[in-house]
Amino acid sequence: MIRDDIKAAQITAMKAGDKEARAAISLMQSAIKNRDIEARTGKAPDSDDALIVEVLQKMIKQRRESIDMFVKGGRQELADKEAAEVAVIERFLPQQMDEAQTRAAIDAIKAEIGAEGMKDMGRLMAELKARHASELDMSKASGLVKAALN
Incomplete structure (x- = not known):
């Protein structure tokens, strides 16, 4: 399950001292937790992995929009930070169809x-x-x- 992979990656990042990956994974876990709470009141997706993939895809979309805005605003260092987060998040998504x-x-x-x-x-x-x-x-x-x- 993707949820277990994310937890294991969090532990690995903490042990390795990888602050960027740890921060991105913490954001992912927070977004997933928020979606879990929302799912209690509404209709939850059929599988846990579907819920997590939905959350991760939304996070990637938000970050790509931010990257565009940062590049247009001349803030390349912030765009690079967002791109690094996208790379971490994409590790947990299933292979995308071409x-x-x-x-x-x-x-x-x-x-x-x-x-x-x-x-x-x-x-x-x-x-x-x-x-x-x-x-x-x-x-x-x-x-x-x-x-x-x-």
Whole structure:
């Protein structure tokens, strides 16, 4: 389980004296804990790993947005810090599908559900997310889905 891997990495980082990795892992654990609390009141994902992957993908997205803003603002040292955190977080995510694999998955689902036009985009995205959420960046996948439906 990803949760156990994160705990083990925290211990390893503490023993190694790796302050950057330890700080990033602490942030991950905090975000996961917050999501656990939210899941108590709402509908929790089917598996614990799905919940954690969702949290980690959100953290990476936030950091990439921060990197863009820091670079535009001329604060390269802060952008480098965020990039280091992204590298630590990505170690715990499952292997992501490349563009060709994503297109193949979209085409398979499109054929399966009989999607023909943009009116079917919601159904196609929902099915794609249900099957491949942990392996995809859904924001990138939406562009590919639009292209496949046009």
